[in-house]
Amino acid sequence: MDIKSMKYYLYWLYCQFELITCSYLMEPWEKLLFYTFNITMLVMVLYTAYIFVPVHVSTAFQFFLNLFGNQHENTVSIVK
Amino acid sequence: MANPSAVCNGHLHHHHQKQNNLLKSGIYKKNGITKGMKKNGTSNGTLYKKTSIEQFEQAPMYVAVLTFLGFGVGTIFGYLRDFMRAWGLEKRNIAEEREQQKDFVPLYQDFENFYTRNLYMRIRDNWNRPICSVPGPQFDLMERVTDDYNWTFRFTGRTIKNVINMGSYNYLGFAETDVNALKTVTRELQKYGTGICSTRQEMGTLDKHVELETLVATFLGVEDAMVFGMGFATNSMNIPALVGKGCLILSDELNHTSLVLGARLSGATIRIFKHNNMQSLEKLLRDAVIYGQPRSRRAWRKIIILVEGIYSMEGSIVRLPEIVSLKKKYKAYLYLDEAHSIGAVGATGRGVVEYFGMSPDDVDVLMGTFTKSFGAAGGYIAGKKDLVDFLRTHSHSAVYATSMCPPVAEQIIRAMKCLMGLDGTTQGLQRVRQLGKNTRYFRRRLHEMGFIIYGNDDSPVVPLLLYMPGKIGAFARRMLEKNIGVVVVGFPATPITESRARFCVSAAHTREMLDTVLNALDELGDFLHLKYSRYSKASHPELYEENRLEFED
Numbered sequence: 001m002d003i004k005s006m007k008y009y010l011y012w013l014y015c016q017f018e019l020i021t022c023s024y025l026m027e028p029w030e031k032l033l034f035y036t037f038n039i040t041m042l043v044m045v046l047y048t049a050y051i052f053v054p055v056h057v058s059t060a061f062q063f064f065l066n067l068f069g070n071q072h073e074n075t076v077s078i079v080k
Numbered sequence: 081m082a083n084p085s086a087v088c089n090g091h092l093h094h095h096h097q098k099q100n101n102l103l104k105s106g107i108y109k110k111n112g113i114t115k116g117m118k119k120n121g122t123s124n125g126t127l128y129k130k131t132s133i134e135q136f137e138q139a140p141m142y143v144a145v146l147t148f149l150g151f152g153v154g155t156i157f158g159y160l161r162d163f164m165r166a167w168g169l170e171k172r173n174i175a176e177e178r179e180q181q182k183d184f185v186p187l188y189q190d191f192e193n194f195y196t197r198n199l200y201m202r203i204r205d206n207w208n209r210p211i212c213s214v215p216g217p218q219f220d221l222m223e224r225v226t227d228d229y230n231w232t233f234r235f236t237g238r239t240i241k242n243v244i245n246m247g248s249y250n251y252l253g254f255a256e257t258d259v260n261a262l263k264t265v266t267r268e269l270q271k272y273g274t275g276i277c278s279t280r281q282e283m284g285t286l287d288k289h290v291e292l293e294t295l296v297a298t299f300l301g302v303e304d305a306m307v308f309g310m311g312f313a314t315n316s317m318n319i320p321a322l323v324g325k326g327c328l329i330l331s332d333e334l335n336h337t338s339l340v341l342g343a344r345l346s347g348a349t350i351r352i353f354k355h356n357n358m359q360s361l362e363k364l365l366r367d368a369v370i371y372g373q374p375r376s377r378r379a380w381r382k383i384i385i386l387v388e389g390i391y392s393m394e395g396s397i398v399r400l401p402e403i404v405s406l407k408k409k410y411k412a413y414l415y416l417d418e419a420h421s422i423g424a425v426g427a428t429g430r431g432v433v434e435y436f437g438m439s440p441d442d443v444d445v446l447m448g449t450f451t452k453s454f455g456a457a458g459g460y461i462a463g464k465k466d467l468v469d470f471l472r473t474h475s476h477s478a479v480y481a482t483s484m485c486p487p488v489a490e491q492i493i494r495a496m497k498c499l500m501g502l503d504g505t506t507q508g509l510q511r512v513r514q515l516g517k518n519t520r521y522f523r524r525r526l527h528e529m530g531f532i533i534y535g536n537d538d539s540p541v542v543p544l545l546l547y548m549p550g551k552i553g554a555f556a557r558r559m560l561e562k563n564i565g566v567v568v569v570g571f572p573a574t575p576i577t578e579s580r581a582r583f584c585v586s587a588a589h590t591r592e593m594l595d596t597v598l599n600a601l602d603e604l605g606d607f608l609h610l611k612y613s614r615y616s617k618a619s620h621p622e623l624y625e626e627n628r629l630e631f632e633d
Binding site for chain 1 (some may be wrong): 129146149150151153156157160187199202203229548549550551553607609
């Protein structure tokens with residue numbers, strides 16, 4: 001039962017997308033073109049995110065770690 | 081119960097304290113000006129004998145953004161299709177210039193043609209649907225299909241029967257085929273035939289016209305009236321007879337094309353004031369009286385204000401008492417076009433003049449049409465005897481246009497007699513009351529469901545906002561699948577972001593028909609996500625609980 005309402009909800013979301021972007025009005029070949037373009041863009045964005053985000057996050061994390069790490073060492077040296 | 085977002089004549093109705101916050105944070109448009117809370121001074125409080133609620137709620141911001149997105153995608157694909165047509169990759173179906181004219185100034189390159197070619201054509205099957213029965217509360221449609229995406233249509237030969245009619249201007253339900261009702265019309269048809277074959281000034285004035293004109297004058301409570309064969313032509317042919325060069329016309333922003341055409345044909349100077357906005361109108365009047373004509377600074381020969389009783393795209397009612405007081409103060413004339421309001425508003429159906437409890441002597445030129453509430457065709461102009469006598473000699477329509485044909489005149493006579501009660505029954509009054517009840521019920525239920533509805537609570541024209549271009553086509557098609565016929569409107573009849581579906585409630589609709597339509601709208605509103613209203617019962621049910629206990633300490 002839940003699968004059915006989930007499927008209906010997804011279908012409803014798809015209809016909303018169609019209505020908002022006017023792809024409801026397009027002829028089939030135009031729809032194909034539009035969806036291909038959209039899916040290509042989406043896949044490229046996701047791929048870029050997959051490649052670059054972990055590298056950037058770990059670099060940023062290391063940077064902040066060094067920043068706070070240096071501070072810690074400084075205070076230790078002054079106390080000594 | 082009044083909607084919490086209502087502002088009536090400057091008196092805010094506070095039902096619960098909580099609603100104050102809603103009102104403060106909500107931005108809604110009234111009279112074309114976006115404002116939060118509005119409080120008029122007490123000056124207008126005495127002009128209006130009853131409060132009327134008019135609202136033009138604005139949709140959330142994301143709706144406007146998505147509408148533009150939809151139009152953007154449509155435009156991009158429009159350019160793509162135009163490119164393919166220009167380079168011969170696609171067959172050209174629309175009108176275009178001949179090869180020899182390619183070096184001339186282009187005929188078909190402005191935005192309106194681009195819009196027609198690329199956006200209107202895709203959803204064209206929702207307009208111009210041929211009907212094959214009387215446009216009563218239910219009608220029959222001819223089924224038509226398209227093989228090439230709305231460029232051409234063909235009829236399958238079947239008819240779709242008993243489609244509920246929510247689009248015809250049949251406010252009092254006089255568009256009927258009942259033999260008993262049309263007895264007098266059939267008799268006149270057999271006596272006079274159908275054609276007049278002459279203009280009013282030559283040999284086209286029949287005793288039927290005289291009878292009709294005296295009846296119209298009695299109905300409206302004025303001295304005299306004149307009837308014309310066509311409603312549009314009444315406006316466009318008579319305004320040039322009344323004003324000319326050296327006169328000033330102050331016309332409302334959203335006036336009908338017939339008024340605009342008449343004003344332009346007359347050659348007078350036209351100035352436009354914001355829709356139903358009395359401050360804008362007063363400013364224009366003051367400037368006109370103070371500064372006079374543009375270069376010579378002479379006084380204007382005539383200042384005339386053109387307004388309509390009910391505006392058919394907005395459903396708003398004109399603010400007549402304020403306009404009349406302004407006109408008296410600045411010595412201007414008033415031309416009131418009651419095309420949609422005659423027969424539809426007012427306690428006995430006599431239009432906006434009666435609705436506001438005013439005397440018909442306050443309005444200089446009363447104009448109306450018989451197409452909407454009387455189930456006939458034609459228009460009238462009524463007022464003082466001098467005015468109508470002048471129009472009988474000087475109007476273009478009287479001199480050149482064929483006069484109204486006798487069976488149509490008889491239909492108007494019988495409808496008006498029914499309304500006035502002269503046929504011995506109370507049917508006319510019942511019809512007006514039924515229309516009022518239907519209107520209020522329909523509007524209340526739509527508000528409760530959460531749709532954005534424009535206009536006055538008493539106007540039988542109900543515009544339901546759709547906003548996005550994709551939804552226009554989807555809405556009309558799905559309603560037809562459910563056997564309900566609606567009229568949808570988009571650009572250029574409305575602003576580009578505010579496309580709407582316009583319902584015309586009729587006295588002939590039964591409660592069951594309205595309930596069918598409302599249920600279908602509920603379903604469709606959920607499916608298409610049209611319930612944008614932020615002030616309705618549907619979005620804030622806790623504010624409308626009447627049996628909530630409140631403990632006071």
